Amino acid sequence: MDSREPLVQAAWNARQNAYAPYSSFAVGAALLAADGRIFTGCNVENLSYGLTCCAERVAVGSAIAAGAREFVAMAVVADTQTPISPCGACRQVMTEFSVPTVILANRDQRLALSLTELLPRAKAGILDLPE
Numbered sequence: 001m002d003s004r005e006p007l008v009q010a011a012w013n014a015r016q017n018a019y020a021p022y023s024s025f026a027v028g029a030a031l032l033a034a035d036g037r038i039f040t041g042c043n044v045e046n047l048s049y050g051l052t053c054c055a056e057r058v059a060v061g062s063a064i065a066a067g068a069r070e071f072v073a074m075a076v077v078a079d080t081q082t083p084i085s086p087c088g089a090c091r092q093v094m095t096e097f098s099v100p101t102v103i104l105a106n107r108d109q110r111l112a113l114s115l116t117e118l119l120p121r122a123k124a125g126i127l128d129l130p131e
Contacts, residue, residue, distance in 0.1 A: 010075070015055070016042075019044045022047065025043070026079070028041070029054075029076045031060060031063050031073075033072070037066070037068060039068065041055045041062060056074065059074065073099065074101070078106065083104035088119075091122070098115070
């Protein structure tokens with residue numbers, strides 16, 4: 001079995017709890033901490049779309065609330081034609097916490113990307129932080 005499959009499966013399991021009454025677009029995420037713990041999240045919509053919480057940020061928030069600060073990978077899943085891709089806000093949050101690998105998945109495909117591929121130059125120009 002592929003070593004990333006348990007993380008992808010945890011994301012699919014989390015997706016089952018998505019609250020998506022407006023879009024009917026359920027997303028699941030699973031974040032692997034350096035200590036081996038897995039934190040999951042699902043999207044939580046709101047009638048005021050700007051208040052919607054993405055699955056990726058829910059997973060990061062759960063991890064931070066539990067004291068995790070170092071991460072290995074995140075899996076993001078949805079029933080899409082091609083593997084789903086995180087929004088810009090989620091990419092920026094993943095950058096804040098240095099998630100090195102992001103696995104994008106649908107039912108048939110897995111695509112592993114580095115965070116730098118997803119959000120190049122994320123810190124350039126902001127407080128002059130080095131890449």
